[in-house]
Amino acid sequence: MKYPSTILNLIECFKKLPGIGEKTAERLALSVLDIDSETIDIFSNSLKDSKTKIKRCTKCNNLSESELCEICKDKNRNNKILCVVEEPKNVILFEKLNIFDGYYHVLDGLISPIDGINPEDLNISSLVDRVKKEKIEEVILALKPSIEGETTSLYISRILEDLNVKISKIAYGIPIGAEIDYVDSLTLEMALENRMDISTNKDS
Amino acid sequence: MKYPSTILNLIECFKKLPGIGEKTAERLALSVLDIDSETIDIFSNSLKDSKTKIKRCTKCNNLSESELCEICKDKNRNNKILCVVEEPKNVILFEKLNIFDGYYHVLDGLISPIDGINPEDLNISSLVDRVKKEKIEEVILALKPSIEGETTSLYISRILEDLNVKISKIAYGIPIGAEIDYVDSLTLEMALENRMDISTNKDS
Numbered sequence: 290m291k292y293p294s295t296i297l298n299l300i301e302c303f304k305k306l307p308g309i310g311e312k313t314a315e316r317l318a319l320s321v322l323d324i325d326s327e328t329i330d331i332f333s334n335s336l337k338d339s340k341t342k343i344k345r346c347t348k349c350n351n352l353s354e355s356e357l358c359e360i361c362k363d364k365n366r367n368n369k370i371l372c373v374v375e376e377p378k379n380v381i382l383f384e385k386l387n388i389f390d391g392y393y394h395v396l397d398g399l400i401s402p403i404d405g406i407n408p409e410d411l412n413i414s415s416l417v418d419r420v421k422k423e424k425i426e427e428v429i430l431a432l433k434p435s436i437e438g439e440t441t442s443l444y445i446s447r448i449l450e451d452l453n454v455k456i457s458k459i460a461y462g463i464p465i466g467a468e469i470d471y472v473d474s475l476t477l478e479m480a481l482e483n484r485m486d487i488s489t490n491k492d493s
Numbered sequence: 494m495k496y497p498s499t500i501l502n503l504i505e506c507f508k509k510l511p512g513i514g515e516k517t518a519e520r521l522a523l524s525v526l527d528i529d530s531e532t533i534d535i536f537s538n539s540l541k542d543s544k545t546k547i548k549r550c551t552k553c554n555n556l557s558e559s560e561l562c563e564i565c566k567d568k569n570r571n572n573k574i575l576c577v578v579e580e581p582k583n584v585i586l587f588e589k590l591n592i593f594d595g596y597y598h599v600l601d602g603l604i605s606p607i608d609g610i611n612p613e614d615l616n617i618s619s620l621v622d623r624v625k626k627e628k629i630e631e632v633i634l635a636l637k638p639s640i641e642g643e644t645t646s647l648y649i650s651r652i653l654e655d656l657n658v659k660i661s662k663i664a665y666g667i668p669i670g671a672e673i674d675y676v677d678s679l680t681l682e683m684a685l686e687n688r689m690d691i692s693t694n695k696d697s
Contacts, residue, residue: 291563291585291588292556292585293546293547293556293557293558294558295539295542295543295546295547295558296543296547296556298535298536298538298539298542299536299539299540299543301535302532302535302536302539305528305532306521306524306525306528307520307521307524308517308520313512315582316511316512317510317511319581319582320510320511321510321540321543322543322547322556324509324510326544328506328509329540329541329543329544330541331502331505331506332502332503332506332540333537333538333540333541334502334537335499335502335503335506336503336525336533336536336537336540337533337534337537338499338502339499339500339503339525339526339533340530340533342497342499343497343499343500343526352496352497352500352526353497354497354498354499359495377523378519378523381495381496384495
């Protein structure tokens with residue numbers, strides 16, 4: 290004896306989502322029975338839409354339901370600065386801060402030879418094209434501080450070397466509010482290496 | 494700037510599931526984009542089916558896609574014993590053990606006056622009817638050891654009192670493998686109260 294096939298199907302589908310095991314999938318599948326029909330309709334249709342409506346912006350590769358994403362459509366942003374990120378969700382992170390008003394470029398991954406991900410698998414050539422065509426003045430690399438992130442940052446800075454564009458990298462260091470004793474040694478090393486001059490005596 | 498509306502809808506729907514907050518919902522919604530179309534179709538259709546196909550068994554109130562559930566349809570089980578459980582998922586739990594071969598009766602809740610759940614809100618009258626009509630010889634109450642569970646067990650045992658049926662309750666006590674020192678006092682009290690005679694000297 291098992292659950293009705295509809296429930297079994299739901300359990301299998303929930304198990305395909307990251308971080309959801311057998312027990313949680315069972316709990317979620319059963320909880321679906323308590324959700325109102327209207328929400329179920331939206332849920333069901335949105336799942337289908339995710340395969341049909343969601344595309345990538347032809348310019349920055351961000352998630353979009355039209356040819357250009359909402360950010361690339363916005364003419365009131367600073368068109369001299371590009372922020373390079375790994376994934377679409379990083380764009381949202383920066384947008385939530387409400388302090389960056391340039392445009393983005395989504396690589397869709399990081400260079401990782403062990404995983405067989407090479408520069409040509411990422412949206413790097415389109416980045417080079419944009420820097421040239423859009424006369425970008427600064428490219429901010431906002432990639433994660435891992436071997437893959439550093440490799441990708443290095444690769445991009447080399448490939449943009451001759452294009453007369455400023456290339457910067459977001460700061461890696463001690464997170465605000467953290468106890469220095471508990472920060473890992475690599476972060477501490479980065480923080481020391483990237484130290485900033487704050488001397489007020491400009492003659493020194 | 495926000496996510497495309499399809500993603501926003503998915504985030505809202507995932508948030509309706511138990512134990513899923515804003516961050517997890519966002520992660521799950523984005524992960525949907527990486528799932529193959531076939532799975533998405535099954536997922537989407539199963540969600541719709543959950544509202545249309547899943548019914549309750551007219552006999553035992555278990556989840557079912559037909560009038561009678563798979564267990565009630567099975568004629569090879571012991572038709573003298575009924576196991577009373579709170580929810581459909583409890584049926585699956587017992588079935589997985591593969592040691593109980595009687596039939597079930599799903600109450601769909603427990604008596605809880607504070608939450609406004611009274612005996613008439615549960616499938617108790619149908620239980621009484623079954624005990625009479627199906628000439629049940631034993632009713633096993635397999636409800637959770639909480640105030641609500643105990644209240645419901647007591648209520649059912651009173652209401653079945655005059656029907657010449659044996660009423661039993663699953664044992665509450667120290668779980669197998671647990672350290673006695675770490676068991677809560679209520680469980681220990683239950684375990685002591687429900688102690689079993691294991692003396693080999695039958696004359697004592």
